Amino acid sequence: MNPKQTKPINQHLQRLSVLKPFRTRLLLGIAVMCITIVIELAYPKALAYFIDHLNSAKIDSSWIKNFAGIAAIVLVIQALATTLRYYIFESTGDMIVTTIRQTLFSALIRQDIAFFDKHRVGELTNRLASDVEALHDTLTMGLAISLRSSLVFIGCTVMLISISPTLSLILLIYIPLSLWMTDWIGNSLKTSAHHIQEKKAASNSVAQEYFSNIRLIHAFNQNKLANDKYADTADQALQVILRNIRLLASYRGLSSIVLYLALIITFFLAADLISQGKLTVGEFTSFIIYAGMASGSSSAISDFWSDWMRTLGATERVFEILGADDAKQAALKKNSDAIPNDGVSTKNSFHLQGKIQFNNVHFAYPERPDTAALTALNFEIQPGEKIALIGASGAGKSSIASLLLGLYPVNQGQIYFDNFLSNDSNINAIRDHIAIVEQEPALFSGSIYENIAFAIADREVALEEVIQAATKANAHHFISGFPNGYDTVVGDRGVQLSGGQKQRIAIARAILRNPKILILDEATSALDSASEALVQAALDELMKERTTIIIAHRYSTIKKVDTVFVLEQGHIVQQGQHQDLIKDSNGLYCQLMSAQISGNHT
Ligand SMILES: Nc1ncnc2c1ncn2[C@@H]1O[C@H](COP(=O)(O)OP(=O)(O)OP(=O)(O)O)[C@@H](O)[C@H]1O
Secondary structure, eight states: OOHHHHOOSOHHHHHHGGGGGGHHHHHHHHHHHHHHHHHHHHHHHHHHHHHHHHHHSOOOHHHHHHHHHHHHHHHHHHHHHHHHHHHHHHHHHHHHHHHHHHHHHHHHHHSOHHHHHHSOHHHHHHIIIIIHHHHHHIIIIIHHHHHHHHHHHHHHHHHHHHHOHHHHHHHHHHHHHHHHHHHHHHHHHHHHHHHHHHHHHHHHHHHHHHHHTHHHHHHTTOHHHHHHHHHHHHHHHHHHHHHHHHHHHHHHHHHHHHHHHHHHHHHHHHHHHHHTTSSOHHHHHHHHHHHHHHHHHHHHHHHHHHHHHHHHHHTHHHHHHHHHHHHHHHHHHHTOOSSOOSSSOOTTTSOOOOOEEEEEEEEEOTTSTTSEEEEEEEEEEOTTOEEEEEESTTSSHHHHHHHHTTSSOOSEEEEEETTEEOOTTTHHHHHTTEEEEOSSOOOOSSBHHHHHHTTOOSSOOOHHHHHHHHHHTTOHHHHHHSTTGGGOBOOGGGTTSOHHHHHHHHHHHHHHHOOSEEEEESTTTTSOHHHHHHHHHHHHHHHTTSEEEEEOOOHHHHHHSSEEEEEETTEEEEEEOHHHHTTOTTSHHHHHHHHHHHHHHO
């Protein structure tokens, strides 16, 4: 993804577009807010009226009572409207933030694996948490306050001009000056906010990485290294934040000088006007209150503007991701193949026999575009055929599995499943027919039931089905030995289980998936020999009539498959049955086998 390509033309409108679904609530909030503004604007006028009435007429108790009565009613309306306004804007703020978080999470989870190779987990969780939070205050309360302040400002300006056009002239200098200052600070804050979020995300990702490798940290006594690294990244974030605070503090100082200068000039001018009889004391009192309200509103607007610019900077990455995802989804919709790709299982409506064909496939990882991981790969696997991929470490075995799962796009060539060319728009449907058992099985922190039932995405899985799969994978015995059985929580990434137990759960998951294509990455290596035999039997049963790709090192596995592909530096150097390959004593296969046999003997 190139962020520059997806950069919005108008960032302001893009941010505001998230308000759209909430427009009814927001319009209601604005209506209520207008009531409070009208009342606020009426206060000083009423005060001037009150003061000048006291000065000019005899004190009439019924007039005062009426005045107090009306004031009390207005106050109650004001209180109710303020409560409602606060509730509407605050709650809408949280709704918006939650919606954006959900949308961002779906956009992130849909990203290509290459994206996750590039971005660290801590950084991404930071985007979800603090970057999105930045929108909360500015988008609702901030926007509402600034809208209210703008209306109050306009109302006050009208009032000020109507009271004394001469005094109001000062505004002509004050307003443009403060607007210019606001714009200047806003742009600086936007840039620094972007840097702050980047630094915070980097710091979070360091913490996350060390927490997730906590056993390693303790085992190698590396607490100090972890502390130093985290302290360093947190310090870097602090430095950027401090620079930002210094900028903001200078701005506040400068704008208060400008404001007080304007006030002093106003007082001198007003004294002159009152002495000439062109202004009453009541009018001057209300003028000062309106001027105070106008300056309060203008600083609220400028505060909002600086917050808004900061939010634009802080959420730049979030909206880049959302923009790129929208573009990708739109492109997918446009190019959609015969097979739908909406993330919903299509297993029942789309059938595969299980034939696989690699047609001159070249592949380099996006993070290392200049180093080929696979070159000119050509092979065909017939439905139900079992093949083994063997080769030295780094030869490209796992890369082939990744390409089968469509985790990365190929640089050149094609991969076909039956007669379907694997591509972005049909890969979800194809994946529905593939199951993988990894060397280090990935488990979630939920229960054993949830981890096995994870195999099926489109429906609720009955406990009996899970038990059946676990029984075939020789896992039922140990699972039922736990006090909570299938409800046993396995801990973060399955930390509360042994390696062999984790692997059997992963096998049960694959059995439950009932796929046409199986990818096994040395699936039985962590089992003891007794359970290995049982699981191997279950796997043999499972492999029947299914295309199976085994990333294998072990002699016993290799002997059983129909074809062995021997890989060296990303391409196939030998291919055939074990008994034929072994005859070529100069071949890589023979070398790998003899290395393994001598390894087993030592
Ligand atoms: N995510 C990645 N980003 C960049 N390069 C990668 C990535 N994963 C693997 N590689 C590189 O691609 C090449 C092939 O790796 P691959 O994992 O396919 O080898 P392998 O045969 O499965 O090795 P092993 O038996 O050790 O698992 C290696 O040079 C490896 O360093």
